[in-house]
Amino acid sequence: MPRGRHRIACAQMTSTADFQHNLQTVTELCKRAKAEACEALFLPEAFARIGATDASYAEPLDGPIVRACCALAKEYGLWMSLGGYAERDGDGRKRFNSHVMIDPRSGEISGDVYRKIHLFDTDAAVGVDGGGMRESDYTRAGTTLASYDTTFGKVGASICYDLRFPDVYQALRFEHEADVICVPSAFTKSTGQAHWEVLLRARAIETQCYVVAAAQAGKHGETRESYGHAMVIDPWGRIVAKMDDPSNEVGIAVAEIDLALVDSIRTQMPLAEHRRRVRAEF
Numbered sequence: 576m577p578r579g580r581h582r583i584a585c586a587q588m589t590s591t592a593d594f595q596h597n598l599q600t601v602t603e604l605c606k607r608a609k610a611e612a613c614e615a616l617f618l619p620e621a622f623a624r625i626g627a628t629d630a631s632y633a634e635p636l637d638g639p640i641v642r643a644c645c646a647l648a649k650e651y652g653l654w655m656s657l658g659g660y661a662e663r664d665g666d667g668r669k670r671f672n673s674h675v676m677i678d679p680r681s682g683e684i685s686g687d688v689y690r691k692i693h694l695f696d697t698d699a700a701v702g703v704d705g706g707g708m709r710e711s712d713y714t715r716a717g718t719t720l721a722s723y724d725t726t727f728g729k730v731g732a733s734i735c736y737d738l739r740f741p742d743v744y745q746a747l748r749f750e751h752e753a754d755v756i757c758v759p760s761a762f763t764k765s766t767g768q769a770h771w772e773v774l775l776r777a778r779a780i781e782t783q784c785y786v787v788a789a790a791q792a793g794k795h796g797e798t799r800e801s802y803g804h805a806m807v808i809d810p811w812g813r814i815v816a817k818m819d820d821p822s823n824e825v826g827i828a829v830a831e832i833d834l835a836l837v838d839s840i841r842t843q844m845p846l847a848e849h850r851r852r853v854r855a856e857f
């Protein structure tokens with residue numbers, strides 16, 4: 576695999592409950608990514624549908640959402656990171672929040688599905704209405720990490736609230752040997768303002784990976800608003816692409832993934848060699 580430069584597109588969109596409407600947006604973003612000569616398009620969490628707090632719109636991996644995206648990946652020649660969609664669980668009572676990577680060469684799912692491990696349960700006043708959120712009421716937590724061999728390096732998966740748990744990123748870097756980590760999100764406006772950029776940059780710096788953070792932005796309906804600010808960060812912690820303010824714009828932030836930069840930063844500062852397993856002692 577060439578350790579060179581690769582253009583990728585990081586999406587920002589305002590999904591609704593209507594899959595057909597969201598699919599039109601995704602198609603438009605594919606066109607723009609292709610016009611910008613990108614190899615990949617990263618979509619945010621809940622790109623296909625947002626809003627339900629039950630498992631009603633969950634689908635299996637061979638359902639309409641993933642099938643439509645496989646066709647787009649093939650048509651536009653783009654790796655597609657499906658940031659998170661409601662995947663049907665066995666008995667249909669709960670869903671998984673699942674990340675899927677699609678390989679444009681086959682038009683099929685690449686590698687393992689990543690099912691969001693950390694679920695967003697909080698009483699903090701995060702919604703437009705000041706209500707909390709209880710993702711675990713309708714979502715089953717995943718238990719294993721996943722990473723993907725792509726033409727632009729090894730991509731590790733995480734989703735949204737996972738961003739607050741650095742162990743995920745340490746494992747993706749040091750066990751999965753990721754070069755790029757995606758953090759597709761639907762961050763709330765209030766927590767996003769406080770924490771989004773600093774957490775993303777910290778994860779990039781401490782893993783020496785590119786961090787690609789596709790984001791939901793703006794109002795999804797009466798009660799829900801997302802922070803936006805989709806961005807790509809390089810392994811030195813620099814923001815190399817970002818959606819402009821006002822942050823509720825739909826579009827792509829285009830960045831170059833320079834795998835030679837990943838290698839040189841890791842040579843200059845060899846965290847993999849210096850890392851110690853630290854345990855609290857009492």
Ligand SMILES: O=C(O)CNC(=O)[C@H](CS)NC(=O)CCC(=O)C(=O)O
Nearest residue numbers: 621626695710735736761762763766
């Ligand atoms: O599944 C869907 O429909 C969309 N999913 C989400 O919006 C998820 C679970 S409610 N949101 C987050 O994880 C926000 C985390 C966050 O905002 C923080 O960590 O501060």
